[in-house]
Amino acid sequence: MAWAVPLFLGLMGLEYLVARRTGKNYFGFANSVSNINVGIAERLLDTFTVGIFYFVYEFLHLHFAIFRITSGPLLWFSLLLLTDFIWYWYHRLAHEVNILWAVHVVHHQSEDFNYTVSARITVLQAVARMCFWSVLPVIGFPPAMIVSVQLVHGIYPFFIHTRTISKLGFLEYILVTPSHHRVHHAANEQYLDRNYGDVFIFWDKLFGTFTEENEEPVYGLTKPLNSYSFLWQHFHFILEIIYTVRQTRGLLLKLRVIFGKPDYIDPTLRAKLEEKFLVPGGRGVPSPGLQFYIVAQVGFLMLVLFSFLLLENMVPVIIQVGISLFILLTLINIGAILEQRRWVFYLEYARLLVIFIILYVCWPFPILILLFALIQLPFFLYMQSLEKKYLQLLYGRVR
16 A cells, blocks of 8 residues: 555646646645645554454354355446445545534535545544444444455545546446536535545435536635644544533433534634634645755655555564654644644754654664764754744744
8 A cells, every 4th residue: 555655646746736727726735735644644644554454344244144145246336336325325424423423524624625635534533434334244244345345435435536637427426426526525604514426426315315416616614614733633623522511411412512513513612712722824835945844754654654554564563662752743743834833843843853763763772872972062052042943934024
């Protein structure tokens, strides 16, 4: 799966060039960076969860399988149909049940619509999908078949997150096309909660959730998030649920908040939580220098992720954890830089600390401890001055 990283990046770059060539501005800088960052985290954490998912399928198949299904062309296609059918209902419920929407909302936050949006999948969403798909080994499909079909099923949706492809003729009646999925991602009133299919569109037509693309979609949430914070994007709706449950009296009403529709969440609550948890900041357009720094960080992360995925079987677990921590800190850091937060200075220090720990685990030489101690001295002696100069270098000014 390591080679999927440069492949999909190349396709994103190709879409960008096609859009520019046709005079279309489909890529916002901050939105695209934010989308890719979510994808980096998901791909990273997948390395730790894929084996767990396979174990769950194996356990269920071994102990609870109703039938003993073997491989065959018709059965492979049946499995694809069943996988997509289950996806339809998972996806539909993910828009109608708060606890599921809390892990799916991240996918809908981008106000752009391009291939980078396909990367906005979280590991929590992957866990939720796995719970739904766990019925497949119980039916009797072998885990190897399930995982193989899910790989194909997971690749196809990448290609429908685009505005560069118009309607596709007769395929519109069979497959989920970019036109269908643009409707799904739209915040227009007539497009809300429509077109849930992932590969086949006939589920939506069968269950009454199909809408054709007629007017230009407006993308994102009905109430835009207005934040590029990596952590806030992932956890804001979970916090909204928690705070709503705390303010609600009675067990049944609390359960309705958790398992009911997003309509049960007070729409003004997010603004109150943003005031409580987010430091006031801006979402201004980054300067060219700042954009270069962000792109350099994302590019470096891509290289680290590619190497990590390529060599994961050769890397000790403790080093894998250290590299994962460094990547996650960098993703948080990039989101903070996009919002021009002052505390990024301390995140840079935390990243440096993680690098030294990784180096010491790999090469436990006393000279590394001495070197780190020497770096600490000016940091603590001139912390305020270093912070000011760093922020001036980064943002061009100190707010």
